[in-house]
Amino acid sequence: MSTQLGLERRQPRGHLLRDLGSPAEIFSNITPNWYASIMGTGIVAVAGATLPWQPAGLHTAATAIWALAAVLLVLLTAATVVHWCRHPSVARGYANDPVLAPFYGAPPMAMLTVGAGTILLGRDVIGMPAALTVDWVLWFAGTLTGLVAAAAVPYLQFTRHAISANSAFGGWLMPVVPPMVSASTGALLIPYVPAGQLRLTMLMCCYAMFGLALIASVVVIALIWHRLAVHKVGDPRMVPTLWIVLGPLGQSITAANLLGGVAGQALPAPYSTALQAFGVVYGVPVWGFALLWAGIAAAVTVRTAAEHLPFSLTWWSFTFPVGTCVTGTAGLALHTHADLFRGAAVIFYAGLVIAWAIVAVRTARGSLRGHLLLAPHRMVTG
Numbered sequence: 001m002s003t004q005l006g007l008e009r010r011q012p013r014g015h016l017l018r019d020l021g022s023p024a025e026i027f028s029n030i031t032p033n034w035y036a037s038i039m040g041t042g043i044v045a046v047a048g049a050t051l052p053w054q055p056a057g058l059h060t061a062a063t064a065i066w067a068l069a070a071v072l073l074v075l076l077t078a079a080t081v082v083h084w085c086r087h088p089s090v091a092r093g094y095a096n097d098p099v100l101a102p103f104y105g106a107p108p109m110a111m112l113t114v115g116a117g118t119i120l121l122g123r124d125v126i127g128m129p130a131a132l133t134v135d136w137v138l139w140f141a142g143t144l145t146g147l148v149a150a151a152a153v154p155y156l157q158f159t160r161h162a163i164s165a166n167s168a169f170g171g172w173l174m175p176v177v178p179p180m181v182s183a184s185t186g187a188l189l190i191p192y193v194p195a196g197q198l199r200l201t202m203l204m205c206c207y208a209m210f211g212l213a214l215i216a217s218v219v220v221i222a223l224i225w226h227r228l229a230v231h232k233v234g235d236p237r238m239v240p241t242l243w244i245v246l247g248p249l250g251q252s253i254t255a256a257n258l259l260g261g262v263a264g265q266a267l268p269a270p271y272s273t274a275l276q277a278f279g280v281v282y283g284v285p286v287w288g289f290a291l292l293w294a295g296i297a298a299a300v301t302v303r304t305a306a307e308h309l310p311f312s313l314t315w316w317s318f319t320f321p322v323g324t325c326v327t328g329t330a331g332l333a334l335h336t337h338a339d340l341f342r343g344a345a346v347i348f349y350a351g352l353v354i355a356w357a358i359v360a361v362r363t364a365r366g367s368l369r370g371h372l373l374l375a376p377h378r379m380v381t382g
Contacts, residue, residue: 017368019374028086030082031313032104033103033314036106036313036319037360038073038110039109039320040356041356042116044352046116047326047330051326052342066117066120069110069117073110073111099169102171102173105150107142108145109181109320111142112182113181116135116188118134119135142178142181147178150175150179152175167227168220168224170244173217174244176212176216177217177251179210179213180210180217180251180252184254186202190259191265195266224242233300236309239300239301240315240318243318243321244321249287249289249328250323251328253324257280257328257331257332260275260279261331261334261335279331279335284332322348333345
């Protein structure tokens with residue numbers, strides 16, 4: 001039936017939105033995983049701003065990509081509001097979908113990523129006072145919604161979702177990673193918090209969110225490893241989500257190094273010194289595991305692509321997680337001065353840009369045709 005419906009939607013209607021029954025369907029299926037496109041776009045800008053090697057034009061290009069991510073955040077949020085107003089029953093149903101519900105972690109991370117880009121790059125466009133205001137607003141909004149997602153989605157999994165032994169997939173990490181992104185992006189704001197108890201509170205909250213996300217991610221990664229070992233790869237459409245595992249790994253390295261770098265502004269020695277050292281002591285071993293997982297994920301992806309890897313929004317999993325590895329590696333390069341990490345950060349960034357370009361073009365094409373705006377059960381992948 002889904003294939004039949006998909007073929008009906010492919011009848012000639014002109015190029016623009018030709019796969020939709022009518023233009024009104026644009027707002028019918030705005031699922032939370034659409035925010036992954038903003039995460040993936042925003043991380044290209046943020047990673048470019050923190051890259052150890054800054055060739056001519058990189059800052060300007062990164063600023064342009066940040067602006068694109070900011071515009072997309074506004075447009076997608078507006079579309080989501082329209083979707084909830086026009087199709088409330090459909091929107092409420094996402095929380096009961098065991099595959100879509102975890103992606104409620106994407107909107108918080110999109111806000112946090114755009115906020116970080118605002119203070120790193122946007123300040124050159126709108127000025128530092130305005131950039132700080134925007135970042136604070138997005139940080140609080142992203143942190144609060146991220147904490148809600150980190151608690152609510154597992155609760156739904158434990159009490160409502162139909163979960164089987166082979167259900168675990170990379171998307172399960174989406175709701176528990178936002179607090180780690182809050183910890184990383186919060187480190188950028190700590191220098192602007194009034195000195196004293198407020199700054200100390202901010203630092204302690206960021207470290208608490210670091211631990212919250214880290215421990216939850218370790219549990220989920222173990223479940224994913226077990227599922228792969230026992231039940232194998234499974235649905236080709238979900239293979240890109242294996243790359244999401246790099247997200248908490250790279251983001252935790254980023255957070256540990258960023259927080260360690262500003263710890264001295266809130267804590268005295270020896271605690272501040274220990275926390276700065278922790279960024280490297282923790283970061284290097286986790287970086288090694290990230291390389292191992294990247295190799296496994298790449299091998300599985302190539303194997304699946306050789307057979308058939310249909311395009312869908314899950315392809316955005318190739319972007320943000322890799323971007324966190326860029327920022328994490330850049331943090332290690334900053335604190336160790338090791339050429340190994342400088343070179344690796346540049347290589348990872350090159351891969352990130354290539355992946356982003358491919359996925360962005362295919363997403364734009366699928367959106368203009370209307371294919372990606374169809375309900376999941378009506379969509380013909382390919």
